[in-house]
Amino acid sequence: MQIIIKNLFKLFRLWRVYARMDLLLMTRDLKSIVLWYISDGLLNIASITGVLLLAERFSGIGSWSKYHVLFMLGYASLIDGLLSLFFGYNVSCISRRIGRGQLDHTLVQPQPLWLSLLTEGFSPFYASSVLLPGILLIWWSCFSLHLHPSAGWCLTLLTNMSASVVLAISFQFFWGSLAFWAPRSAEEISSSTLQLLEQLKAFPLDGLNPILVGSLLTVLPVGFLGWIPARSLLGMDNSIWSAVFTPFAAVLMTLLSILFFRKGLRRYARTGSARYSNFGHRG
């Protein structure tokens, strides 16, 4: 118990340190940070604008009204923002760190690996370009749908959002672990899988072919980053199952990714990285 409390304090201390470093990086040069900020905001907005415009043109998509779609997009956008908030600086693109041999930088630190991975990517200032539009979209849709959030509803929202983030980062680690075995060819696999999640998260999956829906909930679990949680939160599916579906999937995905990552880490302990050289991180 004492160790848990100690680690928890350390976690918050490290978050504070990394938040400060993020702020320093943001404020070191106005031009580059304005460009980073605008480009990330633009990217996030562009990834949801298409579906948003479709919802406007057709007054919704299938059984989803315009504002239901807006809520789902806000949710998906917020998940992107949270992923960027807690797992920035290539933690969510873990294959880059593994493939380039940069995991050594993390392994030599006098603290558990999980603590490093949970704190190194903390970037509250940088992630705000994605977080703020997500919050705005959720607030706008709740207002337009005349939703009066109860404490229970807020709790379900927080649980589902946490589960979606955990699921997304687990998915990233699951695929990113391939870089333990193929450091060069799998170095960029995390950016491919992240792009997959970003591109497909914005679509409601109602009425689609069951095989396609099944694939989008298992092989590529994008359905849990917007569609399933939004259905539950908007009361489109009132079964208890829909509220716990995302947390359940997150637990499963986490177990799978831990298993795969640890297997890769054991291999890394034997082989290390052949790509790390005195010229830099890529041999």
Next chain:
Amino acid sequence: MSSKYQKFNKTVQLSAVASIGENPLFLIDYLMRLFRVLLLLSLWRILLKNHPEIPGLPLSKLLTYTLISEIFAQQIACRTELETSFWNGSITTRFLRPLNIFTQFTWEMLGTWTVGFCFFSLPLFLCGPLLGVNPFPSDIYCGGMFLVSIILAVMVGLAIEYLFAASAIWLGCHPYIINRVRSALGALLSGAVIPLALFPWGLGRFLSWLPFAATGSIPLRIYTGDHDFLSLLSAQIFWAVLLWLFVNRFWESQREKMLLVGG
């Protein structure tokens, strides 16, 4: 002439082999594209079930539009390794090679296209009828004009690519930023993912005048039966000429200002 052709041919071959050999996980990218096209085809079927009134774009044409857009996604996106070479510093050795800098990247891009064509585009075209989509052009004239149009689209796309690359030098920013902005804007404004005709408030009509539309929307409209060849191809020629004139001057003025740290 023959020696020049051999050099280019070799570059294409090397690039094609490298895109498989150095990245055997390229199939994951194809999986993503397959999911995207299946999702969009299903989405159009759901959306247009209750809205069959979209002028000039019935469901069958919309499905063909989406399928062909995915088949020619690499040509429409028109991405080279230019920005990556800024990032990893390999651009410095490129300048030393006895080939024009644009030509090197363009031929390498053609090499990656051959792989994408064989492993993804061709199989997807053949699977079109299985997905309930007619993959053929509206008529033989549209098919012929599409070939002209897609070549013009690539010319405009390359000009935009080099324009963004030169902008990265001009702004003195990380090439990754420009790369992301280019991808995001290209996907949305070209009409490759969502046809411009489906945008609300007449936004599509406005966007169809921008150069991004010349890379995606115009060739796809021709393929699906828009017979207004003269104005559509003229728009593409206009953008190709204008952008290349500008890009050449812009690039020449910026290449001397290139700064690389690390790499």
